[in-house]
Amino acid sequence: MAHEDPGKEPSWKADFPIESKRATHVSRREFAKFLGLLSGAFAVSNGFIVLRAMAFPPEKLEGEQFVANVEDVPVGEMFQFEVGEEKIIPYILIHLEEDQWRAFAQKCTHLTCAVRYSKEEKKIECPCHNGWFSADTGAVLQGPPPRPLPQLEVVVRDGKVYVKEGES
Amino acid sequence: MSNFRRSQNEAHPNKTNTILTGIILLQILFISMQIWFLFGALNNALEENFGFALTTFIGSLLMAIASIWLLRYIPEPLQKRPTKKPEVSPSRDP
Numbered sequence: 001m002a003h004e005d006p007g008k009e010p011s012w013k014a015d016f017p018i019e020s021k022r023a024t025h026v027s028r029r030e031f032a033k034f035l036g037l038l039s040g041a042f043a044v045s046n047g048f049i050v051l052r053a054m055a056f057p058p059e060k061l062e063g064e065q066f067v068a069n070v071e072d073v074p075v076g077e078m079f080q081f082e083v084g085e086e087k088i089i090p091y092i093l094i095h096l097e098e099d100q101w102r103a104f105a106q107k108c109t110h111l112t113c114a115v116r117y118s119k120e121e122k123k124i125e126c127p128c129h130n131g132w133f134s135a136d137t138g139a140v141l142q143g144p145p146p147r148p149l150p151q152l153e154v155v156v157r158d159g160k161v162y163v164k165e166g167e168s
Numbered sequence: 169m170s171n172f173r174r175s176q177n178e179a180h181p182n183k184t185n186t187i188l189t190g191i192i193l194l195q196i197l198f199i200s201m202q203i204w205f206l207f208g209a210l211n212n213a214l215e216e217n218f219g220f221a222l223t224t225f226i227g228s229l230l231m232a233i234a235s236i237w238l239l240r241y242i243p244e245p246l247q248k249r250p251t252k253k254p255e256v257s258p259s260r261d262p
Contacts, residue, residue, distance in 0.1 A: 028188050029242055035195035039235035042202035046228040049209045050221050146211055 059087065064155060064162040067093050067103070071159070078117040080106065083152070083163065091152060092117065093161060094124075094135055101154035103163045104138050110145040124149065184243040191238050198231040 017023050061083050073079045079093040090106040094117045104124065108115050113128035117135060124133040131143030138149035152163040177184070205224035212220040 028192060032188065032192050032195060032242055033239060035192065035199060036236045036239050039195065039199050039202060039232040042199065042206055043225070043228040043232035046202070046206050046209055046221075046225040049206075050218075050225045053218050053221050 059084065061152065061163070061165045064164045067154075067161045067163055069160055070156060073161070076119045081163075090114070091163070092124075093154070093163070096122075096135060099156070101156060101161060102135060102138075103152040103154050104133070104149040105151075108145055109140075109147040109149060110143070115149065187241065187243050191242060194238060195235045198235045202228045202231055 065083055067081045068079050073093060073095045075095050075098060077095055079095075080090060081093060082088050082090050091103050092106050092115070094102045094104070096102060104115070106114050108126040108128065108131055110126065110129060110131055113126050115124050115126045115131075115133065117123075118125045121132075122135055123141060124135050124138070126132070126143065126145065129144050131145040132141040133139065133145070133149050134141055138151045140146075140148055151166060153166045155162045155164060205228050209221045209224040
């Protein structure tokens with residue numbers, strides 16, 4: 001057993017002081033130790049994100065999925081549909097012009113509000129925080145969304161509209 | 169008994185203060201950057217940016233190690249020398 005300095009208060013006694021003033025007082029040494037612990041907790045949280053991304057990779061849409069008939073979605077209108085089996089993701093199909101179709105995820109990349117196509121503006125609008133996306137590319141035009149909307153490729157064949165995963 | 173360390177500490181009492189403040193400021197700097205990394209990783213990991221999540225994790229881990237390693241250099245609090253109890257020689261006993 002290590003020899004202890006007789007003039008120094010033992011650790012067990014310092015941790016459970018008798019005076020309430022000493023019990024509630026947080027010294028700078030203790031604060032620094034707490035910051036070390038907090039820093040470790042942040043690193044662990046960041047590691048959790050990595051583990052989660054490794055454990056649950058995003059599922060890709062396999063093959064083509066039927067969405068709607070061409071005559072059901074007039075020019076300038078949008079049609080809501082869903083993709084995915086285990087994890088259902090809402091998407092919107094937009095009939096921009098004759099023979100011009102786009103499909104974007106309906107969840108805004110800011111705080112996952114449902115976005116909608118504005119026929120007057122010819123842009124995609126998120127009404128929650130006034131975010132705007134390009135109806136052509138899904139890129140952010142204005143507002144708080146940090147990323148463009150995820151996009152699916154649209155295939156029109158025999159009067160039917162299908163979506164599939166993009167090449168990129 | 170006095171030694172060089174005790175004499176230094178008594179001659180420069182502000183040094184302990186400066187070291188402790190410096191350590192706390194460095195830790196706050198590391199933690200601020202870790203919050204920034206975590207926010208970025210949360211925002212990006214959701215969108216298939218695995219490389220970003222991994223890079224921020226490595227950075228965050230290094231900063232956590234640095235924050236904990238800095239705790240080694242926390243100075244001991246300056247304590248007053250324990251007052252010596254008056255020694256009573258047996259010869260003075262009544």
